[in-house]
Amino acid sequence: MKSGLLRDLRPVLRLFWQHQRRAMLQGAALAALTALAGAALLGLSGWFLTAAALAGLSFAAKAAFDVFMPSATIRLLALGRTAARYGERLVTHDATLRVLASLRAQLFDSWSRPGAAGRLLMRPARLLFRLTHDIDALDSLYLRILVPAMAALSVAIGAGLLLGWMNLGLGLGVIAVLLVAGITLPLIAAQRAARATLRRAQMLETCRAQTVDLVQGQKDLLMVGQLQAQADAILATDRRLAKTDTALNRIELRTGLGFGLVGAAVLSGVLLVSGLLVQQGLLSAPGAALSVLLAFAAIEPFAALRRGAMELPRMRLAARRLNAQLAPPPKTVPLAAPAGALAVHLDGVSVSGKSDQRLADLALDIAQGETVALIGHSGAGKSSLLALLMQEITPDHGIVQALPAALMTQSNQIFAQSLRDNLRLAAPEADDAVLLAALARAGLENALPDGLDTRLGEGGLGLSGGQARRLALARMILRDAPLWLLDEPTEGLDSAVARDVITQLAALTAQRTIVIATHIRREAEIADRLIVMQRGRITARHDRASPGFNAALALLRPD
Known part of the structure; x- marks a missing residue:
């Protein structure tokens, strides 16, 4: 021991x-x-x-x-x-x-x-x-x-x-x-x-988890009639925690008595x-x-x-x-750049592990400046392919080559700081002129009253859904990566706001390669090519000029 x-x-x-x-x-x-x-x-x-x-x-x-x-x-x-x-x-x-x-x-x-x-x-x-x-x-x-x-x-x-x-x-x-x-x-x-100390640590963690669930999920709990039950569960855990504290206090008192007797x-x-x-x-x-x-x-x-x-x-x-x-973090070696005018080159790539991250025998080339949409049902492997290009997951075998990439998802981490501080997460050394230019290109320059000094709440409180996506887009612009990876960037937005965000994206694609993982028609419409995925495999490819392009678009969810 x-x-x-x-x-x-x-x-x-x-x-x-x-x-x-x-x-x-x-x-x-x-x-x-x-x-x-x-x-x-x-x-x-x-x-x-x-x-x-x-x-x-x-x-x-x-x-x-x-x-x-x-x-x-x-x-x-x-x-x-x-x-x-x-x-x-x-x-x-x-x-x-x-x-x-x-x-x-x-x-x-x-x-x-x-x-x-x-x-x-x-x-x-x-x-x-x-x-x-x-x-x-x-x-x-x-x-x-x-x-x-x-x-x-x-x-x-x-x-x-x-x-x-x-x-x-x-x-x-x-x-x-x-x-x-x-x-x-x-x-x-x-x-x-x-035993009591470990039990106290476990119950304290349980109590905090229950409290976090109550605070963050109170609307859902109220809708299903479990709000009071969750509060009662917290109180029950707290009572068990108090009993454990009493047991520990008794041990401490007895130890003090032992020292008193020795003294x-x-x-x-x-x-x-x-x-x-x-x-x-x-x-x-x-x-x-x-x-x-x-x-x-x-x-x-x-x-x-x-x-x-x-x-x-x-x-x-x-x-x-x-x-x-x-422990020291393992060194991550950046992906090698593809030869010629390619932005992405995959050859015989497979990934095993969790069922929602499996990829099998992928072969894909994406030219620089091309916009590609990855389509397919949920769990088809679209997000896993983006994670592979971001080096979030490691292939079991195969060749993965890609230009430096930046990722934008439907869930954006926004901190309770100023707009300036949130933007500098992407470019810490950027001055105000660079930040304002990025906001202008993302369509957010005049939307907030205090400009870069606007205070944002935790999780983006104070921003609408569309403004939060434009903030994420401004971060992408500041990263200035040649390869943009977008994971359902307009999911959850109403049609008008989503169309505006897509318009902003389309205007920024001239100098970059775009890969969009989507099952929404409006996002796939700006693509030059559609890549159909199913169970971690590429099952079809459709160029914009091919007959299957519009047919594949028609199968996607409308706006």
């Missing part, structure tokens, strides 16, 4: 070490310094009060007792502990936040790999969970495990050395008890909390041994007070480990889920 835990957490630990090595070491050192200063402050204060009280019993001892050095040291330790704690919190949290920010960037980069983003968007609650709860769970690895462990180990060794200087057996005994109890109790807590045993043992040493004249009364309070302070840092240890199963689960995204 321990080897599996280390294997799962190693990529995250490597990320911390690579990105924030110095900050991690500084934070651990400051945490150790804080704990040592706290233990020394408590022990020295006990020694000073006891020694001062004994010195006050006689005039000679009172005159000889040095008040200033211990009091100055106590003040120095108090100020140093405060400064070290502030520095430790500042450094450790800054390092953790920077590493988690880097991790989120790596996750976004991994979701830009072919096919990854599409699979996650099928389950948006999972995407939200990975970005929030899974990543947030990993901050405890450093803040609640590594840092407290370093502080606890430093105090145990420091207290053991000092007590060992007073009495070797006493020091070794305290170190042994602290290390055994300080490691064993958190591990027992982690083992007992494992009491350590204090009793140190007090007993110190008393015997005082009785034998081997230890002074102030030294006995110092040893007792030092042992009391040494057990406290170990108690801080209990919550982090209980979260270890959750950290392991989060790390296991994210490890695939932490």
